[in-house]
Amino acid sequence: MNRFMQTALQQTGDNSSVKQAKRVAGGSINESYFVETEEQQYFIKYHTDPPARFFELEAKGLDLIRQTDSIAVPEVYAYSDEKDAAFLVMEWVEGERAHNTQWKLGDRIAHMHQAFGDNHGFAYDTFIGTLPQPNGLFSNWLDYYRERRLKAQLTLGVDRGCITGKRRERLERLLMNLEKWVPANVEPSYLHGDLWGGNWLAGSGGDPYVIDPSFLYGDRHFELAFTELFGGYSGDFYRAYWDRFPLSPDYADVKPLYQLYYLLVHLNIFGEAYGSSVDAILKRYCG
Structure with a gap:
């Protein structure tokens, strides 16, 4: 498991064992990963050299949308904008589109x-x-x-x-x-x-x-x-x-x-x- 991933999981407070971690599609800007521990499933974004406050502002935007109590957004568990260790840890969201x-x-x-x-x-x-x-x-x-x-x-x-x-x-x-x-x-x-x-x-x-x-x-x-x-x-x-x-x-x-x-x-x-x-x-x- 990558060092940044260990740091990211530690910041969530999840110290359980990692069952699997694999890279997934998630856009061209960041590396994206599905991570499953004994406790939970996560979606983790990683960037080696992000602009200042890059993930902080994404987390802030998600929180403001959440506050409207209108449409769901993934829960944010942790983020960092440090060079070589920038990440955003979110809830893993998975489902299928229904007719409505x-x-x-x-x-x-x-x-x-x-x-x-x-x-x-x-x-x-x-x-x-x-x-x-x-x-x-x-x-x-x-x-x-x-x-x-x-x-x-x-x-x-x-x-x-x-x-x-x-x-x-x-x-x-x-x-x-x-x-x-x-x-x-x-x-x-x-x-x-x-x-x-x-x-x-x-x-x-x-x-x-x-x-x-x-x-x-x-x-x-x-x-x-x-x-x-x-x-x-x-x-x-x-x-x-x-x-x-x-x-x-x-x-x-x-x-x-x-x-x-x-x-x-x-x-x-x-x-x-x-x-x-x-x-x-x-x-x-x-x-």
């Missing part, structure tokens, strides 16, 4: 969105993948979204050389006119922040869990727009959501602008494969 799992998921995400903070954004800088996500607390959503989401990706893209020329010109023009489409005065919902189709799973009885948050407070339509970008959600998910928390009539107009943020993130991480999608949205709003 996506319905439950939509209903419970809507329930989570009905919990509200006092401001938009977040008190801590977080990550989207391993990409830094600057935050801060703002009194209105428009200023937060413009300054901390879109403008931050613009700056990063300029530095990396993937936002240049007409793309840069259009994005800068969009930022100057964003108030035409993005609302300022919306309630700051609790948001998962990275709710693509791989960040939820089914537990016992098919009940849904969410994992890997990049937490913030903000416009719930921002989260919903991302669920529609890369798929992974059924019609049942959306019908259940709408039943509990109907959408704003302006959602269709703002949805591409909310998807733009995640496309810029992918452009800055993975490169030009996402450039045409970014350009199509910029052309729609800025000609």
Whole structure:
């Protein structure tokens, strides 16, 4: 058993014998392991050199979602962000999706969105993948979204050389006119922040869990727009959501602008494969 794994289990207070430990699929950022001791089963993430507070912020996001009493999240038992010994120890969640799992998921995400903070954004800088996500607390959503989401990706893209020329010109023009489409005065919902189709799973009885948050407070339509970008959600998910928390009539107009943020993130991480999608949205709003 790896040294970090021994340290991780010790921090949980589980000193029983390890029955098995094996590497499992769990994304491209961390090494992921299933560990079973005489007492319990665990999911352990490991990173050799994480950004500062990487696992702490994931644990904090999970705890904030748990506090809404809306949708299940894995219990966190221990974490460390020390270099060469960074880990996150969580409850092992295993089950099969039932016929109503996506319905439950939509209903419970809507329930989570009905919990509200006092401001938009977040008190801590977080990550989207391993990409830094600057935050801060703002009194209105428009200023937060413009300054901390879109403008931050613009700056990063300029530095990396993937936002240049007409793309840069259009994005800068969009930022100057964003108030035409993005609302300022919306309630700051609790948001998962990275709710693509791989960040939820089914537990016992098919009940849904969410994992890997990049937490913030903000416009719930921002989260919903991302669920529609890369798929992974059924019609049942959306019908259940709408039943509990109907959408704003302006959602269709703002949805591409909310998807733009995640496309810029992918452009800055993975490169030009996402450039045409970014350009199509910029052309729609800025000609």
